[in-house]
Amino acid sequence: MSNEDKVREVLTEQGKLPGNVAELGIDDDLYQAGLTSHASVNVMLAIEDEFDIEFPDEMLKKSTFASIAAIDAAVQQIQSES
Amino acid sequence: MDVPRSAPRMRVGVDIASAADVRESIETFGDRYLDRIFTPHEREVCQGPIDRMATRLAARFAAKEAVIKVLRPHAAAPNWRCMEVRTDSAGWSDLVLTGAAHEMAQAAELRDFSLSMSHDHDVATAVVVAVQEGT
Numbered sequence: 001m002s003n004e005d006k007v008r009e010v011l012t013e014q015g016k017l018p019g020n021v022a023e024l025g026i027d028d029d030l031y032q033a034g035l036t037s038h039a040s041v042n043v044m045l046a047i048e049d050e051f052d053i054e055f056p057d058e059m060l061k062k063s064t065f066a067s068i069a070a071i072d073a074a075v076q077q078i079q080s081e082s
Numbered sequence: 083m084d085v086p087r088s089a090p091r092m093r094v095g096v097d098i099a100s101a102a103d104v105r106e107s108i109e110t111f112g113d114r115y116l117d118r119i120f121t122p123h124e125r126e127v128c129q130g131p132i133d134r135m136a137t138r139l140a141a142r143f144a145a146k147e148a149v150i151k152v153l154r155p156h157a158a159a160p161n162w163r164c165m166e167v168r169t170d171s172a173g174w175s176d177l178v179l180t181g182a183a184h185e186m187a188q189a190a191e192l193r194d195f196s197l198s199m200s201h202d203h204d205v206a207t208a209v210v211v212a213v214q215e216g217t
Contacts, residue, residue, distance in 0.1 A: 016103075037147055038103055041119060045111045061158035 006050050007071045011035075014042040026069040031062070040065045047071060053078045091214045093192060095151030098207045099144040105136035119143060119162045127169045140206035141199040142167045148210040149177065149195070153186045160186060167197065175199060177210065191215040 004026060012021045015030070016039045024033060035043070043065060048054055053075065055064070064074045107115045116125055120139060128138040146165045153160070164183035169175045177195045179187050187195070192212040199208045
């Protein structure tokens with residue numbers, strides 16, 4: 001399973017989005033799609049579990065979880081620095 | 083009607099949170115969720131049966147989000163733990179901003195933050211106001 005697929009799976013389980021995650025483009029705005037601040041916390045924690053990483057405080061900003069591509073990029077950045 | 087020139091300029095933020103969502107997060111992620119969002123004081127004040135704890139924590143989450151709306155950050159929002167709801171022995175609560183939240187408030191010349199929280203069944207809400215100097 002690709003990283004993008006894993007991110008989509010987490011969004012499906014934890015994002016509480018009203019629409020179908022499979023229909024979202026990788027650059028679509030997740031907040032516009034209905035992602036709340038509280039749900040983004042759950043997404044962050046589930047991403048940490050899925051990829052065995054930990055988001056540093058400086059990455060806990062709205063833009064990190066703004067799209068599937070942004071989450072994927074953040075995961076890759078953390079993995080490359082560990 | 084014109085606002086008197088001496089009247090302070092205010093900023094207000096409001097937010098709403100679901101206690102059921104908070105409860106679900108506690109049950110799914112446990113301390114990792116609680117430690118990421120809430121300070122030791124907030125966790126201590128909200129201790130109790132899970133439903134009551136979730137409701138009170140949901141009000142505090144709403145308070146933190148309301149603070150962010152007052153701060154109006156252009157880039158990264160401050161860490162949630164930088165915005166603490168301090169509750170006294172009588173049950174009244176105030177805000178204590180530290181770290182990045184304190185720095186943002188200073189940069190925007192915001193002072194005298196004031197907080198009110200409420201909850202009813204599953205829904206918790208918070209309103210935060212602050213005075214903006216230099217305007």
